[in-house]
Amino acid sequence: MQDGQRIMGRVAMPYDVFAANCPTRLVLDRLADKWALLVLERLRGEAVRFNQLRRDVEGVSQKVLSQTLKRLERDGLVARTVYPTVPVTVEYALTPLGLNLADTVSAFAHWAERNIEAILAAQAAYDGREGAGA
Amino acid sequence: MQDGQRIMGRVAMPYDVFAANCPTRLVLDRLADKWALLVLERLRGEAVRFNQLRRDVEGVSQKVLSQTLKRLERDGLVARTVYPTVPVTVEYALTPLGLNLADTVSAFAHWAERNIEAILAAQAAYDGREGAGA
């Protein structure tokens, strides 16, 4: 399944997302987050300030946005820049690593947009069967 | 905002993941789930039975796996087949729609595997700054 990959001459452990103790699980864990995905998608192409982000990503609360950004920053996916303007300005932007990921995330988001109707139809069919059966 | 969408006609794509009331949010919500992603990835290429899945996707509990599969089935991404063998056999497989998505998921998982070291390094750097600064 996973051939041993070598990174910088070092023989790395063959990362396996299915293994409970694999560090890739951490990544998956962090990225399997609605808000993180939306933030990454929103940050594609331009830096955005905190409250702007809060307005654009509808439905996110300050606390959750704050936490999400902090995690993304810790993971090296987002860079936080503080400008000492009069009300302090904080700008968030994708790092190269984050930009790289955001492309994958974008594929995800667009898949959702393309296939939402099929999913809604499947849900309706499923609920119909359940409702009739019960 | 998305008043003009036609279900049958496949006209434009008025869907916007950033809008709180957009149905794509439902998809994102469902898919932004660690276990769902792992299940989809595991189901690529072959049908798997419940307990086998449970063993393969390390760390998942029965309850969560059961819930996850039920949701994926409702979304039309996974098909559930019951064989009336002696201890009943239940097989889960990707639907065409699910397979389509699984390819995107796979890109995600492989991104994680490729970039895990960069992320771990970023985390270490971040934690070092935090530890030293505070």
Added chain:
DNA sequence: TCCATCGGTATCCAAAAGATACTATGTGAC
């Protein structure tokens, strides 16, 4: 003076995740 904006933190509560135990049915071992 009062209220707004900036970028957050603190607090509380509801919802979800996770661990554990249990169900039913049937097989093989002892």
Added chain:
DNA sequence: GTCACATAGTATCTTTTGGATACCGATGGA
């Protein structure tokens, strides 16, 4: 006969998380 195991889940309980709300200091405008 009955003990233990397998199948595929459900039921229950606890812990963790997510989300809503309130609040913070500083500043500027009506």
